[in-house]
Amino acid sequence: MTVEEFEEFYAHSLRSLVGQLYLMTGDLHEAQDVVQEAFVRAWTRRARLDLDAGPEAWIRTVAWRLAIRGWRRRGRSLEAWRRHAGGQADNTPAPGPGTVALVAALRRLPERQRRIAVLYYVCDLSVEQVAMETGISTGTVKTHLSRARVALAPQLSEAAFKEDKGV
Template sequence: MRGQDELSFEEYATARTRRLYRTAYLLCGDPHRAEDLAQATLAKLFAHWRRASRMENLDAYARTVLTRTFLAEQRKWSLARRLGSLVGSPEESRHGDADLRVTLLTALAQLPSRARAMVVLRYWEDLSVETVAELLGCSTGTVKSQCSRALARLREQLGESSPYAPV
C-alpha cells in the first residue's frame, strides 16, 4: 500500500473503529472478543483496501465483513467460548442503564448466532430487511421469519411484564 492509500485507510479506521466495536459487542457480548472482531475486520479491509475504498458504501461493506467474520468464528468456537463474558466495557458503563445492558446481552446470547446477527443488524444498525438479507446471503423472507422468531424468543425470555421486553 502506498502513502495516500495508507492515509485513507487510517482516516477510515480512526473514524469507524468505535462503531465497528459496538456492533461486534452486540453480536458477541464479550468486550475482548468484540475488539478482536473489530480488529479482524479492519485487517481484512486493509488487506483489500484498494478495492474496498472504491466501494459505493464502504460502511455497508465493513458491516458485511464484520458479520461474516463473526459468523465464521461462531462455527469454530465451543459453546462456552460463544457465551463469553456478559459484562460491558468500562466505556459503556459510563453510559446507559447497566441492568438493561446485562439483561439484553444475556437474552441476545441465548439466540443462535445467525438469528442474533439478524436482530443486531436489523434493529440496532437499523438496516432494512433487504440489506440484512444481502449481507447474510439469504432471502428477505428468511430475515423476516428469523427476526420474528428471535423477537418472540426474546419476549419469552424477558417476559411480557419486563420493562426491557422488545415491543
C-alpha cells in the same frame, strides 16, 4: 480509498462496529479482536474499498466470519457464547446494565436470529440490506425478525423492570 480516507473511516467506524459485533457475539474481547483483524484485512484492500459502497458492511461481514471461524476452530461454540469476562481493557468503558441485559437476551436467540436482529435494529439496515449481507431471502429475514421480537420482548421487558426497581 486513500490512506487519509481509510484512517478517517477507521476512526469514525471502529466503536460502532465493535459494539455491533459485541451484540452479535456476546463477548466484548472477541468483538474487539475480530473487528481489528477485519480492519487489518481491509487495510490491504483499501484501494478497492469504496466509501459509497458501504465498507462498514464489508468489515462487519469479515469480522462475523472471523468470529465463527474462531468458535469452530476451538470446538467450543457454546462456551464462547456463555463466556463474558468481567475485566475490560483499560481504554474501553464497561458496558452499561442495559447493554448487558440486551446481550444476555440476545444470547438466548439462535445464532442467525441474533445476527439478523442486530443488523436490523442496531446497525439500522433495511430488510433488503440484511438479506444481502447475510445471503438469505428477504422473507426469511422477516421471519427471523418476527421470531426474534417474540423471543426478546419478555426478556427485555423483564430486564427493564428489574433495572427500574434496582433489582
